Amino acid sequence: MKAAAIIPAYNEAPTVAKVIRAAQAAPSISEVIVADGESVDGTPDIARAEGARVVSVAGGKGEGMAAGVAATDADVIVFLDADLTGLRPDHVERLVRSVTEDGAGMALGLFDRGRWLNPIFLHLLPRLTGERALRRELFTSLSPKDCRGYRVEAALNSRAAELGERVEAYVLDGMFHRTKEEKHGNPVLGFAKKVAMLSVAVWEYLAYQLRRRVRLSGRGG
Numbered sequence: 001m002k003a004a005a006i007i008p009a010y011n012e013a014p015t016v017a018k019v020i021r022a023a024q025a026a027p028s029i030s031e032v033i034v035a036d037g038e039s040v041d042g043t044p045d046i047a048r049a050e051g052a053r054v055v056s057v058a059g060g061k062g063e064g065m066a067a068g069v070a071a072t073d074a075d076v077i078v079f080l081d082a083d084l085t086g087l088r089p090d091h092v093e094r095l096v097r098s099v100t101e102d103g104a105g106m107a108l109g110l111f112d113r114g115r116w117l118n119p120i121f122l123h124l125l126p127r128l129t130g131e132r133a134l135r136r137e138l139f140t141s142l143s144p145k146d147c148r149g150y151r152v153e154a155a156l157n158s159r160a161a162e163l164g165e166r167v168e169a170y171v172l173d174g175m176f177h178r179t180k181e182e183k184h185g186n187p188v189l190g191f192a193k194k195v196a197m198l199s200v201a202v203w204e205y206l207a208y209q210l211r212r213r214v215r216l217s218g219r220g221g
């Protein structure tokens, strides 16, 4: 079974090379594709120098992920953000094997936020992580609307639930990311960008919950 790593990236020059290398070193990964959203910081050149395939896409994160999936015939896809820190090959391998060997419909790798926060993000909050492995059919069952920008992870979570897929979720120890505050060098701007991003994801999550209740009430549930 062929597995491809797809890395959506927009201006991630400081971190993209290490993410690519971690994916390349995972035994199950046969190809690494960077879906570049027209970066202006040299991200695509760095990616090519690391041996990744680069597809250029106009649009946001979800559009980049869709372009990456369209560029491969891999049966299993593992999405990785380009801004990760501490990502190891065994993290990537675990995500893939959760799908190829453990029979999960989707596997979610969460940031390591420490012993007190990890249980909250793992069990109490919508799991919006960008680090996830799944069969390509689950991703291609999304509509183009689902793949717009930052709504894509929440849309994937909703679709997996609607299809009754078994989802495995776990913390990838030591893995985190460059936060928006770090990227923008301005805590206020970074926080505003995070709020804008999460509001899109939360809206999608709430829309799913509403659809689900309407469906259940229609069944007299």
Ligand SMILES: O=c1ccn([C@@H]2O[C@H](COP(=O)(O)OP(=O)(O)O)[C@@H](O)[C@H]2O)c(=O)[nH]1
Pocket (backbone or CB within 6 Å): 007, 008, 009, 010, 011, 012, 035, 037, 059, 060, 061, 064, 080, 081, 082, 083, 130, 177, 178, 179, 180, 197
């Ligand atoms: O228009 C965009 C915005 C973000 N990203 C990528 O999507 C991932 C997650 O985005 P972001 O860093 O904005 O979210 P965060 O990591 O803060 O949750 C990163 O690899 C970004 O480079 C992208 O490909 N296109």
Ligand SMILES: O=C(O)[C@@H](COP(=O)(O)O)O[C@H]1O[C@H](CO)[C@@H](O)[C@H](O)[C@H]1O
Pocket (backbone or CB within 6 Å): 061, 081, 111, 128, 129, 130, 131, 150, 153, 154, 179, 180, 194, 197, 198, 201
């Ligand atoms: O992991 C999460 O809960 C959020 C927010 O993480 P941070 O508060 O920025 O560490 O980040 C995710 O949400 C985005 C929207 O779904 C995804 O696009 C990101 O890849 C993912 O990091």
